[in-house]
Amino acid sequence: MKSNRDKKKLGAWLSALVMAVLMGGYALFVLFILTLEPEAFFVCFPMLLGALLPLAGVVGVLAALRQRLTEIDGGEEDDAAKY
Secondary structure (H helix, E strand, C coil), rough: CHHHHHHHHHHHHHHHHHHHHHHHHHHHHHHHHHHHHHHHHHHHHHHHHHHHHHHHHHHHHHHHHHHHHHHHHHHHHHHHCCC
């Protein structure tokens, strides 16, 4: 049987994976649209930003995942439950 700590880690990984897939999928979709209409790249520069911002979000999600796993390993959450 899995410990409570393992369940928390699994939840953190799954939520990070879902968000990363959604944001990455959106960025790939925008880039795909730009390949269909290459001249739109020069006309619609905000569309390129629409692809880069979700990719920056993926980096943020991975940073938050790393921090969350550190919290779980350190037991900080368990310490706060005592008060």
